[in-house]
Amino acid sequence: MLKVSGIDVFYGDLQVLWDVSFEVRDNEILVLVGANGAGKSTTLKTISGLLKPRKGTIEFGGVRLDELSPDKVIGEGVVHVPEARRLFREMTVEENLIMGSLSPEARKKRAQTMEWVYELFPRMKERRKQAAGTLSGGEQQMAAIGRGLMALPKVLMFDEPSLGLAPILVQDVFEIVKRINKEGVTVLLVEQNVRQTLAMCDRAYVLENGRVVLEGTGKDLMNDAHVKEAYLGI
Amino acid sequence: MDVFLQTLVAGVLKGGLYALIGIGMTLIMGVMGIINLAHGQLMMLAMYVTFVLNTMGVDPYFSLFVAMPLLFLLGVGLQKFLLNPLIKADTILPENQVLMTVGIGMALTEIVRFGFTSDYKYITTTYSNETFFLGKISFSMALTIAFGIAIAFTVAMFFFLIKTDLGRSIRATAQDKDAATLMGVNTGRITVITFGLGSALVAAAGCLLAPVYYIFPDLGGPFTAKAFIITILGGLGSTVGAIFGGVTLGLAESMGATYFGMEYEDIIGLTIFVLVLLFLPGGFKRLTKV
Ligand SMILES: Nc1ncnc2c1ncn2[C@@H]1O[C@H](COP(=O)(O)OP(=O)(O)OP(=O)(O)O)[C@@H](O)[C@H]1O
Ligand SMILES: [Mg+2]
Numbered sequence: 001m002l003k004v005s006g007i008d009v010f011y012g013d014l015q016v017l018w019d020v021s022f023e024v025r026d027n028e029i030l031v032l033v034g035a036n037g038a039g040k041s042t043t044l045k046t047i048s049g050l051l052k053p054r055k056g057t058i059e060f061g062g063v064r065l066d067e068l069s070p071d072k073v074i075g076e077g078v079v080h081v082p083e084a085r086r087l088f089r090e091m092t093v094e095e096n097l098i099m100g101s102l103s104p105e106a107r108k109k110r111a112q113t114m115e116w117v118y119e120l121f122p123r124m125k126e127r128r129k130q131a132a133g134t135l136s137g138g139e140q141q142m143a144a145i146g147r148g149l150m151a152l153p154k155v156l157m158f159d160e161p162s163l164g165l166a167p168i169l170v171q172d173v174f175e176i177v178k179r180i181n182k183e184g185v186t187v188l189l190v191e192q193n194v195r196q197t198l199a200m201c202d203r204a205y206v207l208e209n210g211r212v213v214l215e216g217t218g219k220d221l222m223n224d225a226h227v228k229e230a231y232l233g234i
Numbered sequence: 235m236d237v238f239l240q241t242l243v244a245g246v247l248k249g250g251l252y253a254l255i256g257i258g259m260t261l262i263m264g265v266m267g268i269i270n271l272a273h274g275q276l277m278m279l280a281m282y283v284t285f286v287l288n289t290m291g292v293d294p295y296f297s298l299f300v301a302m303p304l305l306f307l308l309g310v311g312l313q314k315f316l317l318n319p320l321i322k323a324d325t326i327l328p329e330n331q332v333l334m335t336v337g338i339g340m341a342l343t344e345i346v347r348f349g350f351t352s353d354y355k356y357i358t359t360t361y362s363n364e365t366f367f368l369g370k371i372s373f374s375m376a377l378t379i380a381f382g383i384a385i386a387f388t389v390a391m392f393f394f395l396i397k398t399d400l401g402r403s404i405r406a407t408a409q410d411k412d413a414a415t416l417m418g419v420n421t422g423r424i425t426v427i428t429f430g431l432g433s434a435l436v437a438a439a440g441c442l443l444a445p446v447y448y449i450f451p452d453l454g455g456p457f458t459a460k461a462f463i464i465t466i467l468g469g470l471g472s473t474v475g476a477i478f479g480g481v482t483l484g485l486a487e488s489m490g491a492t493y494f495g496m497e498y499e500d501i502i503g504l505t506i507f508v509l510v511l512l513f514l515p516g517g518f519k520r521l522t523k524v
Binding site: 151 | 399402403405406409410412413414415416417418419420
């Protein structure tokens with residue numbers, strides 16, 4: 001279980017997260033929804049060690065992640081697929097995948113994991129020698145997810161994987177997320193695509209202005225009056 | 235025709251060395267996003283290392299094995315203790331790192347002047363003035379050996395950048411530092427290693443140049459300028475571009491010296507530099523990938 005307890009996070013003097021707490025249970029799909037600027041990406045960046053909370057703790061399997069550097073967090077199996085993909089544009093798809101597997105553990109199984117990723121995304125195998133920057137938006141998302149999988153994650157955190165994709169591709173991406181979850185990977189999904197993600201998740205939290213305001217199962221939240229009004233436009 | 239071929243050969247041989255100087259600069263540029271204005275001074279230091287070793291009877295080419303590790307360590311130290319601390323204070327602009335490199339360059343020059351005076355030193359070896367002929371074209375033995383070694387280092391560098399995890403991490407850091415951090419790359423360590431490597435490469439160029447060049451404390455400045463020109467020609471941060479840039483500068487200088495006169499050598503280089511800035515602002519990088 002990944003447990004975030006009461007974190008306050010700042011950019012310089014600007015506080016953007018206020019006493020945020022939530023937990024991701026093993027093997028579930030947990031969704032964090034919220035509007036632009038609610039602090040979703042900041043939350044993921046703090047878990048992966050790019051930012052340090054000024055207050056509060058982050059724990060995974062008995063280890064304090066908030067005390068670790070990003071490479072150590074990956075070593076614990078908590079892996080972040082960043083917003084807007086952030087591929088290495090001038091490197092090939094294959095090199096990008098390799099960059100996902102730098103931890104000693106992942107390195108040992110690199111060839112094997114790559115086979116698995118290519119099985120999951122046959123498109124990536126066809127494009128493996130192509131520069132990542134020349135892929136289409138949907139392909140880039142697959143490459144970014146594939147790169148995350150190369151780290152052999154126990155928990156995979158997706159930051160708005162549907163961003164900028166056509167509706168039909170959004171559906172595909174969510175199918176992939178579900179499939180990865182079925183293979184035993186715990187999923188923490190950050191999304192603005194509230195309707196679709198609430199339908200597919202186990203549980204969800206709603207983040208507003210840097211604070212957790214609601215939590216519940218996907219179904220509960222879909223029937224919640226506030227969620228209906230603020231996010232589903234009903 | 236012979237004159238032209240002779241000029242061409244001289245230019246390419248020199249270009250190989252320039253490429254080595256340029257690759258070091260371009261690596262630093264790519265990863266740190268700054269121009270290292272102490273680059274030529276680091277080369278000058280390596281030439282003095284070569285000179286000192288030579289007075290003890292060590293061949294310049296063997297001094298590679300001393301000068302390169304030494305300059306690597308110096309580069310590591312400079313990045314770690316003088317340049318990286320500047321990044322941490324976020325009120326400080328990246329320009330201040332460039333200013334720091336200017337300071338480092340001046341300090342190196344004056345330290346060397348203190349130890350060795352401003353007098354010209356030179357290293358004479360059996361092959362310093364030796365030439366051999368292919369047809370009617372003469373080849374300077376020292377420059378030809380230097381060219382061969384420079385090519386070997388360049389190829390090794392490419393192999394390292396493309397085939398090893400550390401090399402890939404360096405390229406990844408240059409392309410997207412935050413994303414590299416997310417992959418578990420310690421980007422602070424990468425900047426330190428990169429500055430070390432850049433210094434070691436320019437040290438190699440210094441050792442190779444030592445048998446055919448005068449050695450004096452102020453030669454750093456002009457070579458920093460050359461490195462800068464090569465890097466701009468190649469498209470900032472592109473390694474393949476740096477090779478093109480190096481060879482172009484070598485050829486241009488050599489052509490200029492032959493067809494306009496020796497005194498035009500540097501002017502030609504600068505002219506090309508300005509033309510590239512005006513008409514091909516991305517440098518040769520547009521033609522390449524790595
Ligand atoms: N590097 C930064 N420096 C200063 N403020 C920042 C920085 N990054 C984000 N912020 C601020 O922090 C707040 C939360 O940003 P964050 O990126 O976490 O939001 P988000 O929920 O991911 O939004 P979006 O859906 O638009 O991606 C915003 O008000 C934003 O302006
Ligand atoms: Mg975001």
